[in-house]
């Protein structure tokens with residue numbers, strides 16, 4: 560059956576793929592993307608989700624993601640009509656306007672600041688793990704992964720722990736393809752919640768990320784109210800669902816791989832932190848896009864202004880022309896390349912924080928529960944979305 564496609568798209572580039580519902584995705588999100596990458600050309604076009612390109616080859620993907628002069632961040636969520644609604648600072652702004660906002664984030668989440676948060680992250684992780692150790696079983700997703708990242712976000716912006724449940728609800732509304740409440744309702748609820756907090760912090764700033772962003776000098780002016788709301792919302796939605804699901808993929812892998820558990824258990828903290836690079840290469844999970852700025856020839860195709868190119872960051876590190884034997888997790892691998900945190904001007908400013916959350920979780924978990932397995936009633940099925948998701952990782956161990 561031939562699929563409908565625009566005249567400028569060559570027939571051999573057309574695939575019938577819904578990026579949010581790949582064949583085989585439920586069984587294994589990453590292998591499903593890898594199978595598509597192996598079967599198709601490095602740049603393909605699908606009629607699904609309003610019709611768009613997909614960059615599947617590692618080198619093509621990295622080029623699209625980092626070249627803001629040819630590929631704009633104006634719309635990055637697919638399908639495009641939905642992405643048009645997701646206007647947030649700094650994600651949907653291109654350089655040079657993007658730079659001053661980005662500086663605020665870089666300053667606020669710099670490595671030195673993240674290091675100062677290590678003890679707090681460790682205490683939060685330990686407090687969640689300790690109570691489940693004697694039980695011999697836990698729902699890792701509900702008891703740990705869905706709780707830690709929101710607590711760390713609350714600590715970063717100095718908001719009360721008691722607000723975690725509603726912030727989680729609003730964050731889900733803004734990130735999940737099947738949200739518990741509509742996107743606009745989640746965003747508005749978060750704006751209404753933050754507005755008085757921002758006003759109060761302008762009067763009496765603290766040392767938290769929010770206070771630092773709203774009081775910083777932006778070349779002779781300060782962030783206005785709408786900018787502050789948008790920037791803070793972006794940090795919430797970028798920093799919660801990503802870590803929740805990444806932790807899920809990592810624990811699912813560790814539950815099935817005793818040698819990897821033993822290797823990580825034998826490392827000091829810096830070793831575990833270094834090992835997270837390999838885990839991010841293997842288990843990247845963010846699927847976003849870029850908007851073509853002007854008609855152009857690109858890797859044997861003609862791209863038209865306004866078209867969307869999907870950037871499934873998880874496939875870059877899985878390309879064997881980029882990393883040999885890419886499905887194997889090898890903590891001794893050196894010089895691996897991947898795009899789990901993106902590349903170019905929008906590369907994740909929260910990556911040091913994310914690595915710290917993951918490394919500390921692994922260390923604190925393995926210290927108390929060195930051996931564990933997937934429970935028979937676990938539902939490790941995966942689903943797609945802007946962030947790939949693993950449903951429910953239920954773990955068991957001998958008491």
Ligand code: HEM
Pocket residue numbers: 624632635649650651661664712793794797798799801802805843844845847872898899900901902904905906907908909910912913
């Ligand atoms: C598993 C963890 C994480 C992954 C895989 C991840 C991945 C990414 C990726 C791929 C981008 C680039 C988007 C683009 O190119 O358009 C990004 C941007 C961003 N991330 Fe992360 N992220 C993670 C954790 C975090 C955390 C913990 C925070 C903050 C608390 C954070 C905050 C942000 C922000 C604010 C942006 C937008 C940057 C900009 O547009 O300049 N992320 N992230």
